[in-house]
Amino acid sequence: MNPKLSIITRELQGYFSTPIAYVFIVIFLILSGVFAFYLGGLYERNQADLSPFFNFHPWLYLFLVPAVSMRMWSEERRSGNIELLMTLPVKQSDLVLGKFLSAWLFIAIALFLTFPMWISINYLGNPDNGLIIASYIGSLLLAGAFLAIGSCISVASKNQVIAFILTAVICFIFLLAGLPMVLDFFASWLPQILLDAIASTSFLTHYSSINKGVLDLGDVVYFAMVIGIWLYATSIVLDMKKAD
Amino acid sequence: MIECKNLTKRFNKFVAVDDLSFIANKGEVLGFLGPNGAGKSTTMKMITGFLQPTSGQINVCGIDLFQDPLGVKNKIGYLPEGAPSYDEMRVCDFLRFIAQMRGISKELVATKVDEVVDRMSLEKVYYQRIETLSKGFKRRVGLAQAIIHDPEVLVLDEPTDGLDPNQKHDVRKLITSMAKDKTIILSTHILEEVHAVCDRAIIIADGRIVADNSPSELENMSRYHNAVTFDADIDFSLLENIKNMSCVRDVEYKAKWKKTTVFPAQGIYIFDEISDFLKKNKISVTRLTMEAGRLDEVFRNITLGKNTQKNKEVA
Numbered sequence: 001m002n003p004k005l006s007i008i009t010r011e012l013q014g015y016f017s018t019p020i021a022y023v024f025i026v027i028f029l030i031l032s033g034v035f036a037f038y039l040g041g042l043y044e045r046n047q048a049d050l051s052p053f054f055n056f057h058p059w060l061y062l063f064l065v066p067a068v069s070m071r072m073w074s075e076e077r078r079s080g081n082i083e084l085l086m087t088l089p090v091k092q093s094d095l096v097l098g099k100f101l102s103a104w105l106f107i108a109i110a111l112f113l114t115f116p117m118w119i120s121i122n123y124l125g126n127p128d129n130g131l132i133i134a135s136y137i138g139s140l141l142l143a144g145a146f147l148a149i150g151s152c153i154s155v156a157s158k159n160q161v162i163a164f165i166l167t168a169v170i171c172f173i174f175l176l177a178g179l180p181m182v183l184d185f186f187a188s189w190l191p192q193i194l195l196d197a198i199a200s201t202s203f204l205t206h207y208s209s210i211n212k213g214v215l216d217l218g219d220v221v222y223f224a225m226v227i228g229i230w231l232y233a234t235s236i237v238l239d240m241k242k243a244d
Numbered sequence: 245m246i247e248c249k250n251l252t253k254r255f256n257k258f259v260a261v262d263d264l265s266f267i268a269n270k271g272e273v274l275g276f277l278g279p280n281g282a283g284k285s286t287t288m289k290m291i292t293g294f295l296q297p298t299s300g301q302i303n304v305c306g307i308d309l310f311q312d313p314l315g316v317k318n319k320i321g322y323l324p325e326g327a328p329s330y331d332e333m334r335v336c337d338f339l340r341f342i343a344q345m346r347g348i349s350k351e352l353v354a355t356k357v358d359e360v361v362d363r364m365s366l367e368k369v370y371y372q373r374i375e376t377l378s379k380g381f382k383r384r385v386g387l388a389q390a391i392i393h394d395p396e397v398l399v400l401d402e403p404t405d406g407l408d409p410n411q412k413h414d415v416r417k418l419i420t421s422m423a424k425d426k427t428i429i430l431s432t433h434i435l436e437e438v439h440a441v442c443d444r445a446i447i448i449a450d451g452r453i454v455a456d457n458s459p460s461e462l463e464n465m466s467r468y469h470n471a472v473t474f475d476a477d478i479d480f481s482l483l484e485n486i487k488n489m490s491c492v493r494d495v496e497y498k499a500k501w502k503k504t505t506v507f508p509a510q511g512i513y514i515f516d517e518i519s520d521f522l523k524k525n526k527i528s529v530t531r532l533t534m535e536a537g538r539l540d541e542v543f544r545n546i547t548l549g550k551n552t553q554k555n556k557e558v559a
Contacts, residue, residue, distance in 0.1 A: 006345050088345045
């Protein structure tokens with residue numbers, strides 16, 4: 001069996017053998033519904049689309065994804081399991097990737113369980129299903145980016161609470177990088193070209209462009225790159241921190 | 245076989261392991277002894293490929309660790325300190341997971357797990373979550389995971405730490421039974437263990453090797469080596485007589501237990517002389533024993549740098 005596959009299976013079992021998985025899924029489903037109907041006005045809008053539902057995903061992920069990622073590595077370091085794991089004849093990249101993929105798969109399962117929403121909207125009207133699929137993909141990519149950040153922070157801190165808070169803050173900064181509240185902070189001392197660069201890293205910009213139904217290759221590549229870079233950083237920090 | 249050459253590990257300015265060199269051969273059980281923080285665990289972590297040494301070479305079964313780390317990891321079974329494992333997993337799932345990660349083929353996983361469960365007597369807890377197990381069982385699960393792929397080299401970090409005497413005995417028996425065709429390194433600070441399982445003991449202090457001998461050679465370094473102890477009511481004048489014998493270096497008398505210990509000059513055999521002397525003077529003795537030597541005394545002397553042999557080596 002491929003070691004990556006073994007890790008993914010084990011980690012998934014790990015999520016579901018503790019209450020974490022159930023608490024996460026239940027809260028995710030309830031909140032995504034509440035946000036879509038009460039804050040997004042899914043009914044009142046009288047439009048057959050799911051954009052009020054997807055618009056709130058970044059904010060939900062902001063505190064739910066760090067809750068999944070915080071224990072990814074810090075728990076291994078705290079319990080000493082990391083020593084066991086890293087003396088097995090498995091490449092470090094397989095460990096990093098395996099753990100990330102299992103967490104991603106877990107969120108994908110939670111996301112999949114929102115399918116009643118999709119059924120309801122199809123029952124109520126004739127939505128653009130292509131757009132909905134694109135939005136699902138966008139949502140999953142965003143969750144992946146958050147998870148990759150969380151993975152790196154989790155490896156850097158043995159303390160899960162710290163990992164949670166730092167991940168949430170960093171995700172928040174990346175999410176809003178294009179908005180004035182972040183840009184204003186840099187505006188006084190950074191040249192315009194760098195400001196534009198920061199603005200273009202905004203998760204929200206890329207996410208909403210996918211949400212509009214434009215599944216542009218650029219946006220997908222952007223998220224893939226973010227995930228790749230943060231996982232690479234995870235690997236580097238793992239080398240530095242594993243012995244502490 | 246394990247070969248370490250000039251192994252050094254520095255954490256910032258702190259030198260944890262300082263220019264360590266040794267060879268452990270097949271069929272040998274090598275004990276790492278030393279006070280806490282001496283560098284035993286760090287050395288083991290480097291051999292198993294968990295930590296990168298600052299400098300030096302490690303060769304396991306003819307494979308260089310830095311050229312082929314996965315090859316070396318394949319050859320080694322490792323029990324980390326405290327025998328960590330996934331608490332929320334069941335014993336069977338955990339062992340299966342390790343077997344898969346060790347690259348054991350799909351058809352063989354079940355057989356290997358059964359084999360190791362049988363060997364470690366884990367049948368009773370097979371379906372139990374690891375977090376519900378007693379310390380002894382947890383340690384056995386840790387050992388089971390270390391030997392599941394029948395490795396040529398076993399590295400065990402404090403395998404009996406925190407176990408009760410029966411469990412200690414079991415684990416030691418197990419180590420001895422595997423010793424024949426493997427290279428085993430174990431660390432401990434329990435000195436009786438060295439005697440019970442090790443063929444050779446390396447004493448480490450402050451990251452350096454301060455002694456590398458067989459357990460009996462270590463005992464020979466003790467001033468208690470060949471010392472004679474007897475319990476009897478005895479006059480001080482007679483004690484003086486014993487003290488003045490040419491083969492005797494010193495005499496210690498503990499009035500509370502009426503216990504006398506006679507230390508020989510240069511560790512020579514003096515049992516006959518002392519027993520003859522006692523007979524001649526018609527002293528009734530309730531106990532008369534000869535000591536092999538006290539490892540804890542040697543250990544203390546060596547690691548605190550008081551031992552003469554070490555001082556000679558340094559000079």
